[in-house]
Structure formats: C-alpha cells, structure tokens
Amino acid sequence: MRKGEATRLRILNTARPLINKKGFKDTSIQDIIVETGVKKGNLYFHFPNKDALGLALLEEAGDQYFDYLLKSIKSADSDPIGKISDLLNAILRYHRRRQFVGGCIFGNTALEMSDTDKAYTELIRRIFNRWTDNIVGYLKQAIEAGLLSDEIDPKPMARHIIAAMEGSIMMARLYKQEAPIKESIGYIRTLLRMKDK
Numbered sequence: 001m002r003k004g005e006a007t008r009l010r011i012l013n014t015a016r017p018l019i020n021k022k023g024f025k026d027t028s029i030q031d032i033i034v035e036t037g038v039k040k041g042n043l044y045f046h047f048p049n050k051d052a053l054g055l056a057l058l059e060e061a062g063d064q065y066f067d068y069l070l071k072s073i074k075s076a077d078s079d080p081i082g083k084i085s086d087l088l089n090a091i092l093r094y095h096r097r098r099q100f101v102g103g104c105i106f107g108n109t110a111l112e113m114s115d116t117d118k119a120y121t122e123l124i125r126r127i128f129n130r131w132t133d134n135i136v137g138y139l140k141q142a143i144e145a146g147l148l149s150d151e152i153d154p155k156p157m158a159r160h161i162i163a164a165m166e167g168s169i170m171m172a173r174l175y176k177q178e179a180p181i182k183e184s185i186g187y188i189r190t191l192l193r194m195k196d197k
Contacts, residue, residue, distance in 0.1 A: 004046075007038065007042065007046065008046045008056075009060070010036065010038075011032075011036050011038060011043065011046060011047070011053070012053070012056060012057045012060045012061075013060075014035055014036045014037075015027075015032045015035060015036055015053065015057060016057055016060075016061055016105065017101075017102060018031060018032065018035045019032075019054065019057065019105070020102035020103070020105045020108060021101065021102050023108065023112050024050070024054050024109065024112060024113060024120075025112065027050075028050075029043070029050055032050075032053065051117075051119065054120070055119060055120065055123060058105070058106070058109060058120070058123050058124070058127070059123065061105055061106075062106070062126075062127045062130070065094075065106075066130065066131075066134075068090065068094065069087055069090055069091075069134075072086055072087065072089070072090030072093075073086045073087065073090075074086055078145075080137075080138040080139070080141035080142040080145065080147065081138070081142050081147055081148070081192060081193075083138050084135060084138050084139075084142075084161070084188075084192065085189065087134075087135070088161075088165065088185045088188060088189075089185070091165060091169070091181070092178065092181045092182065092185060095169060095172060095173075095178070095181060096178055099176070100172045100173050100175075100176050100177065100178065101173070101176075102173065103169050103170055103172075103173035104166060104169045104170075106124055106127050106128065107166045107169065107170065109124050110124045110128070128162065131162055132155065132158045132159055132162060133158075135154075135157075135158035135161055135162070136154045136155055136158045139152065139154035139157055139158060140154050142192075148192065148193075161188055164184045164187070164188060165181070165184055165185075165188075167180075167184070168180040168181045168183065168184035168185075169181060
C-alpha cells in the first residue's frame with residue numbers, strides 16, 4: 001500500500017469511531033483533524049469536504065464489515081441455518097469487543113440522514129440490501145434442503161432478522177450490555193429452530 005493510500009485509510013478508520021458516536025452532523029472537520037492527527041491540507045487532499053469523507057468512510061466500513069462476517073462463517077456449505085447462526089454470533093462478538101459503544105454505524109446513519117441526504121440514503125440502502133441478500137441466500141438454501149418451511153418468504157424473513165438485530169444493537173448501546181443482542185439471537189434461533197452454537 002502506498003503512503004497516500006495508507007494515510008487515506010488511516011483517516012477513515014480513525015474517524016469512524018468518532019462519527020459513529022457523535023453522528024455526521026455533530027462531527028466537525030476540526031474534530032476529525034484532532035482525532036486523526038492529520039493536517040487540514042492533508043485531509044482535504046484526500047477528501048474535498050466532510051460528505052466525501054463520510055461517504056468514503058461508510059463504503060470502507062461496509063466492505064470491512066462484510067469481510068468480517070464472511071470470515072466468521074464456519075458452518076459447512078450443507079448447513080445454511082448454521083451459517084445464519086454464525087453471522088448472528090459474529091455480530092454479537094463485534095459489538096462485545098467495542099463494549100457496546102457507538103452501535104451500528106449503518107443503522108445510525110439510516111436514522112440520522114435518510115430523511116435529509118439522498119447520497120447517504122442510497123449508500124446505506126445498498127449496504128442493507130447486501131446484508132439482506134446474504135441472508136436471503138441462506139434462507140433459500142435452507143428451504144430447498146427442507147430445513148425450513150416453504151411457507152417462509154425469504155426476503156421479508158431476512159428483513160425481519162436484520163430489523164431485530166438492529167433494534168437489539170441499539171438497546172445494547174443504550175444499556176451497555178449484551179443481553180438485548182443475546183435475547184434477539186435467541187428468539188431468531190427459536191423462529192428458525194436453530195441449535196445453539
């Protein structure tokens with residue numbers, strides 16, 4: 001990785017926790033400069049404005065998050081329900097490591113920006129669609145294998161799983177404890193008749 005690319009990535013990765021806690025609107029360019037330790041000229045060399053940084057940050061966060069989720073899947077190809085369970089457990093571990101600070105940057109951005117900014121809205125929709133499509137694929141495999149009822153409609157079920165997890169992440173952030181996420185996973189397991197892993 002070239003020096004300029006490394007600096008750009010460092011800015012994104014360092015600014016992300018700050019923006020995740022404060023939100024895009026309440027985070028100033030000065031806040032980002034202080035947090036990242038880069039000079040103003042260097043910041044503007046990589047990102048002409050705060051929105052350019054914010055959108056790039058979300059793109060990078062999405063790529064890193066899905067890479068993390070993919071690497072967390074350990075169940076066999078013949079076990080699509082196990083793969084969903086792997087994803088849910090990975091989400092719990094992710095937020096546990098961060099001590100439930102900041103919540104989900106994608107959910108936070110959806111709440112903060114979806115009524116006011118088209119570019120952020122479209123990007124967050126793509127991220128949530130990608131997440132939905134992943135789960136839909138596993139649900140379809142499970143239905144085809146006879147592991148789930150064919151009365152289940154995969155897309156609404158995938159959205160339900162994501163909505164339940166996003167709500168539990170918000171509650172875990174509020175109470176600074178893992179119980180809401182673990183409870184949500186428990187009910188999703190019951191819904192899909194998953195075995196505890």
